[in-house]
Amino acid sequence: MKYLDEFRDPKLAKKIVAAIRNTVTRPWVIMEICGGQTHSIIKNGIDQVLPKEIELVHGPGCPVCVTPLEIIDKAIEIASRPEVIFTSFGDMLRVPGSRKDLFMVKSEGGDVRTVYSPLEAVKIARENPDREVVFFAVGFETTAPGNALAIHQAAQEGLTNFSELVSHVLVPPAMEALLSAPDNRVQGYLAAGHVCTVMGWEEYEPIAKKYKVPIVPTGFEPVDILEGILLVVKQLEEGRYEVENQYLRSVKREGNRPAQKLIKEIFEVTNRKWRGIGEIPSSGLKIRDKYADYDAEHKFDVGDIQTNEAEICISGIILQGLKKPKECPAFGKECSPSHPLGATMVSSEGACAAYFKYQRLQ
Amino acid sequence: MTRPEINFPESLSCPVPIMHHETIQLAHGAGGKLSAELIEKIFLPRFANEQLNKLEDQAILDNPGKRLAFTTDTFVVDPIFFPGGDIGELAINGTVNDLAMSGAEPLYLSVGFILEEGLPIATLHRIAVSMERAAGKAGVAIVTGDTKVVNKGSCDKLFINTSGIGVLPDDVHISAGNLQVGDRIILSGTIADHGMAVLTSREGLSFRSRVSSDTAALNQLVRKMLDTTTDIHALRDPTRGGVATTLNEFARQSKVGIRIYGDRIPVRPEVQGACEVLGIDPLYVANEGKLIAVVPETHAADVLTAMHTDPLGEKAVIIGEVVGDHPGTVAIKTGLGVSRVLDMPVGEQLPRIC
Amino acid sequence: MCLGIPGKVVKIFDENGLKMGHVDYGGTMNKACLEYVPEIKVGQYTVVHAGFGISIIDEEEAQKTYEVWEEFVDAAAREGVDIYGNPLKKDESE
Numbered sequence: 001m002k003y004l005d006e007f008r009d010p011k012l013a014k015k016i017v018a019a020i021r022n023t024v025t026r027p028w029v030i031m032e033i034c035g036g037q038t039h040s041i042i043k044n045g046i047d048q049v050l051p052k053e054i055e056l057v058h059g060p061g062c063p064v065c066v067t068p069l070e071i072i073d074k075a076i077e078i079a080s081r082p083e084v085i086f087t088s089f090g091d092m093l094r095v096p097g098s099r100k101d102l103f104m105v106k107s108e109g110g111d112v113r114t115v116y117s118p119l120e121a122v123k124i125a126r127e128n129p130d131r132e133v134v135f136f137a138v139g140f141e142t143t144a145p146g147n148a149l150a151i152h153q154a155a156q157e158g159l160t161n162f163s164e165l166v167s168h169v170l171v172p173p174a175m176e177a178l179l180s181a182p183d184n185r186v187q188g189y190l191a192a193g194h195v196c197t198v199m200g201w202e203e204y205e206p207i208a209k210k211y212k213v214p215i216v217p218t219g220f221e222p223v224d225i226l227e228g229i230l231l232v233v234k235q236l237e238e239g240r241y242e243v244e245n246q247y248l249r250s251v252k253r254e255g256n257r258p259a260q261k262l263i264k265e266i267f268e269v270t271n272r273k274w275r276g277i278g279e280i281p282s283s284g285l286k287i288r289d290k291y292a293d294y295d296a297e298h299k300f301d302v303g304d305i306q307t308n309e310a311e312i313c314i315s316g317i318i319l320q321g322l323k324k325p326k327e328c329p330a331f332g333k334e335c336s337p338s339h340p341l342g343a344t345m346v347s348s349e350g351a352c353a354a355y356f357k358y359q360r361l362q
Numbered sequence: 363m364t365r366p367e368i369n370f371p372e373s374l375s376c377p378v379p380i381m382h383h384e385t386i387q388l389a390h391g392a393g394g395k396l397s398a399e400l401i402e403k404i405f406l407p408r409f410a411n412e413q414l415n416k417l418e419d420q421a422i423l424d425n426p427g428k429r430l431a432f433t434t435d436t437f438v439v440d441p442i443f444f445p446g447g448d449i450g451e452l453a454i455n456g457t458v459n460d461l462a463m464s465g466a467e468p469l470y471l472s473v474g475f476i477l478e479e480g481l482p483i484a485t486l487h488r489i490a491v492s493m494e495r496a497a498g499k500a501g502v503a504i505v506t507g508d509t510k511v512v513n514k515g516s517c518d519k520l521f522i523n524t525s526g527i528g529v530l531p532d533d534v535h536i537s538a539g540n541l542q543v544g545d546r547i548i549l550s551g552t553i554a555d556h557g558m559a560v561l562t563s564r565e566g567l568s569f570r571s572r573v574s575s576d577t578a579a580l581n582q583l584v585r586k587m588l589d590t591t592t593d594i595h596a597l598r599d600p601t602r603g604g605v606a607t608t609l610n611e612f613a614r615q616s617k618v619g620i621r622i623y624g625d626r627i628p629v630r631p632e633v634q635g636a637c638e639v640l641g642i643d644p645l646y647v648a649n650e651g652k653l654i655a656v657v658p659e660t661h662a663a664d665v666l667t668a669m670h671t672d673p674l675g676e677k678a679v680i681i682g683e684v685v686g687d688h689p690g691t692v693a694i695k696t697g698l699g700v701s702r703v704l705d706m707p708v709g710e711q712l713p714r715i716c
Numbered sequence: 717m718c719l720g721i722p723g724k725v726v727k728i729f730d731e732n733g734l735k736m737g738h739v740d741y742g743g744t745m746n747k748a749c750l751e752y753v754p755e756i757k758v759g760q761y762t763v764v765h766a767g768f769g770i771s772i773i774d775e776e777e778a779q780k781t782y783e784v785w786e787e788f789v790d791a792a793a794r795e796g797v798d799i800y801g802n803p804l805k806k807d808e809s810e
Contacts, residue, residue: 001631001634001635001638001722001741001742002722002724002761003722003761003773003778004638004721004722006778006782007781007782008697009697010625010697010698010699012782012785012786013697013698014698014699015785016785017698034718036718036719042702043696043702044696044697044698045696045698045700045701045702046698048698048700048702049698049699049700089713089714089715089766090712090713090714090715091712091714091715093712094709094712114712114713116567116568116640116713116715116746116766116767117568117748117749117766117767117768118766118767119734119749119767120567120568120767139715139718139766140718142718142720142765142766142770143715143718143765143766145752145768145770146749146765146766146767146768149734149749149751149752149768153732153733153734156733157732192718193720194718194720194763194765194770195718197720197763197770197771198770220720222697222698223781223785227781227785248774248777248778248780248781249773249774249775249777249778249781250720250763250770250771250773250774251771252771256752256753256770256771258751258752258754259752259770262752336708337708337709338708338709356705357703357705358702358703358705359702359703359705558744562744567746568746568747568767569744569745569746569747570738570745570746570747571744571745572743572744572745573743573744630743631742631743632741632742632743632744633744634742635723635740635741635742635743635744636741636744638721638741638742639721639723639741639744639746639764641719714719715718715719715765715766
């Protein structure tokens with residue numbers, strides 16, 4: 001496929017690896033923010049071809065992983081109601097809440113449906129006027145434009161039976177939270193290419209300056225990721241800390257203006273709790289009061305469900321890049337993709353699941 | 363051995379027989395007049411053969427005096443019609459293939475239908491026609507059958523169970539536990555066609571897909587392979603769980619390591635496209651007309667050549683080998699030249715956005 | 717996060733007042749909402765995430781990235797070592 005195959009070319013990738021080798025002189029810790037990049041790194045074995053000086057740590061950029069337990073529990077409560085058709089991206093169905101997951105709700109008779117686009121959920125609402133259709137709106141800045149448009153469209157059409165259970169999170173505040181932690185090890189970032197496609201990269205400039213870290217918006221194919229690493233390493237070696245765009249074919253400095261406009265129209269910035277990390281100020285989006293009729297939390301009054309994580313799970317520490325999945329005593333034992341204790345093992349792009357699925361040979 | 367008599371349809375257009383009802387009624391499964399009408403008008407004209415025509419409660423078969431292979435499988439696909447096939451064709455080919463993977467020559471099938479009340483007779487007829495064609499193509503006879511009707515909502519349109527009997531040549535000993543270090547792993551063609559054809563035709567994903575299922579009976583391909591050498595160590599059709607699952611089963615049962623080369627595995631561009639969009643790894647997606655063969659290195663080239671003469675094996679390739687390292691584990695070599703573990707999948711492959 | 721796949725827009729149409737398109741991914745076609753890429757034309761490529769086009773692929777930039785590395789003379793190879801620093805065998809020095 002055009003624009004994929006070229007950026008998977010092993011010959012090209014190997015040339016970049018050689019360039020990285022020629023550039024690096026000291027140890028560096030680089031974090032890839034995005035779970036999609038983690039997935040690609042482990043799947044293609046990129047971590048295995050890098051010089052030993054470079055340590056990749058895996059960031060919190062997996063919406064499935066950071067969606068707090070109580071939101072999952074709220075989703076489960078709403079989805080269990082007989083009048084509700086609960087719609088979700090496939091990713092969220094297996095994520096365990098405190099007692100069950102959405103798959104179990106389905107097996108108990110709940111009407112839980114997988115959709116590929118939030119507009120499919122709007123269509124279901126249009127076709128089922130006597131049912132309440134709820135869409136589980138999780139994700140980062142990339143998914144926000146679609147979820148915003150779904151609400152906008154429902155409002156345009158006057159659909160009163162559509163709402164979203166929103167758990168939107170924002171990347172830059174999480175990056176700052178990690179950098180300002182006392183035990184931070186991250187020296188450079190690969191920023192998430194598709195988040196930057198929507199938001200642009202202006203908002204990363206103050207972070208790069210304040211914390212003296214190179215930030216490189218990076219794509220998802222092996223050639224992209226290796227080139228992103230090369231750009232970060234070059235800056236680190238030269239003592240520079242700038243925002244430098246690797247993913248030129250998709251990311252523009254100003255991002256996608258029409259998308260940003262509609263996000264602002266529907267959502268406003270709020271404090272959000274991140275699973276495993278805790279509350280980060282101004283790190284999420286919620287539906288504006290103007291559109292409260294489309295807010296499932298408001299509509300269904302699911303109130304304050306409070307829940308606690310499994311004690312043995314260290315997914316919070318893993319999401320902050322402080323430990324690798326294999327350093328967890330439960331990894332591969334009590335905790336595996338079939339019996340996940342934490343979200344990093346559930347999501348296919350969670351660091352633990354990626355490590356489990358694409359293990360290195362012993 | 364003599365092959366059972368097969369009636370090929372005279373013409374490709376098979377008009378729906380005129381019946382008392384246009385949809386399935388509970389009485390169609392109650393054993394009375396409507397049951398008889400269903401058998402006489404829908405099933406017998408399609409599946410006719412000497413044994414079935416007797417309408418006894420059992421088929422009486424000659425004992426060919428050899429080892430028999432016997433298998434059963436139940437089919438519950440949604441949607442029941444998908445690009446490249448339907449549940450009926452799948453039910454025939456699936457059981458034929460399970461027999462063929464032992465090296466047996468498939469001969470007789472039984473068919474059990476569970477029908478949902480209200481199913482259009484025309485739908486059932488269309489499926490019966492496609493089962494007739496699939497059985498004809500594979501050279502097997504449907505010699506006994508059963509029909510039950512359940513209340514609306516108790517099953518999704520229709521479920522089909524097929525069981526099959528085949529006869530094994532004396533010198534064939536194929537088993538997932540037979541892999542030897544040095545053996546070559548052969549894949550008969552492109553992967554993930556069936557699973558992606560079904561997934562992309564599901565409602566709610568808005569695909570306008572050109573992906574077509576690969577459902578096919580593999581017994582003739584297997585015969586060509588066995589004509590080359592009977593020294594085939596293992597054969598399996600990578601259905602649910604895909605190629606990755608079959609290779610892991612081989613490695614575990616034979617307590618050997620398997621190494622495959624990611625870039626040798628053929629995937630059609632449109633299938634790859636659908637996999638990319640839904641975030642699904644083709645190595646974990648079901649196939650219904652492909653096989654993986656494990657053969658000694660000395661026979662690998664000959665078996666491959668024989669496979670290339672069959673339309674179902676035209677694109678057969680050697681994708682890897684059996685190794686002494688990492689017993690029980692499958693390793694895949696990536697484009698970057700490094701190896702990683704290729705594990706069993708966990709649960710159903712779900713479309714993802716992350 | 718955020719699986720985004722480049723596909724070619726082959727048809728643009730209106731559905732419920734929204735700009736929609738058929739997007740081709742190597743032969744498989746899927747519907748995508750093109751409201752966020754209002755200036756896109758048939759034949760252009762867009763990165764699609766969860767059913768929404770989020771950018772128009774800059775073909776020039778894509779080509780540039782590719783060409784830079786395509787033409788990159790492997791410094792390591794010139795020195796007669798592979799990317800791991802091991803001496804090159806003849807057949808590897810392409």
